[in-house]
Amino acid sequence: MSVGIIAGNASGINILEATWDIPSVAANTTEEETFTLAGAKVGDYVHVSKADLDAGIIFGSARVTAADTVGVQISNPTASAVDAASETVKILHVRPEGQSANTGIAV
Secondary structure (H helix, E strand, O other), X not given: OXXXXXXXXXXXXXXXXXXXXXXXXXXXXXXXXXEEOOOOOOOOEEEEEEOOOOOOOEEEEEEEEEOOEEEEEEEEOOOOOEOOOOEEEEEEEEEEOOOEOOOOEOO
């Protein structure tokens, strides 16, 4: 595995809040759910966090899957499906400046 350093700094950093109704997550599964984030580009960095703890719902990594779309890995390690209530999530969105040949990120 090679590790690259993104050339330069962040060209934009945003902290946003959005209301998201996470779909029901089946027992003992991990899936990726998506939501719209206008202006997001593939290669941007995103981190999504929940305000409340829901028994059985674990947020994993987040990524920009396509233009204006963020995918979040969600796990439910319990023995039954969990349907969390709609809630406000916080989103850290960072647009890197420049391009690194080692990471393949193009901005």
